[in-house]
Amino acid sequence: MPKLILQNVRCSYVYVDKQRKKDNGEDGGYGLQVIIPKDDPQVRKIKKAIDEALVAKHGEEAKKKKGRYKLPLRDGDEERDEPEYEGCYFFNVNGNRKPGIVNRNGEPADIDDLEEYCYSGAYFHVSCNFYGFPPRDGGKPGVAVGLNNVMLRKKGERLDGSVAATSEFADYAADDDSDDFDDDDDL
Secondary structure, three states: OOEEEEEEEEEEEEEOOOOOEOOOOOEOOEEEEEEEEOOOOHHHHHHHHHHHHHHHHHOHHHHHHHHHOEOOOEEHHHHOOOHHHOOEEEEEEEEOOOOEEEOOOOOEOOHHHHHHHOOOOOEEEEEEEEEEEOOOOOOOOEEEEEEEEEEEEEOOOOOOOOOOHHHHOHHHOOOOOOOOOOOOOOO
């Protein structure tokens, strides 16, 4: 089972600090979506890991007949309309176990780190493994990507359209300790 540590990759649909919810309200596990430029040198390693997992599970012939398999690496230019996917590949990384999360210094992430860096558009180092799977529910066999651990790396432009409260209210922060409200403020 090939394992990679992808460095400084932009992510969306970030559910590493809490589980996502399924439509029926049940827990849906942990995960994120990696968005990586097509010219990033790590793409070659990702493709190699996919091939290795494909052969390990489905045999050497599977490399020649990739169209018969569900593969994780998808083309953002063909499958997505959002500008952040232009010139990029993307793939999902999932797991049932909560990943280990460390901050930029390699220390366990605290609540402040998570609030500051765990959002769609932020950059991470992602430890993941590639593995083959048999046909499921009448579908194709293929290769999936499992989530191991993440390192919070740097902020990026948010993809979910939201703005951090500290930024949004920066101009309204009290410059003194007064609890009085100014009735002249625009409300």
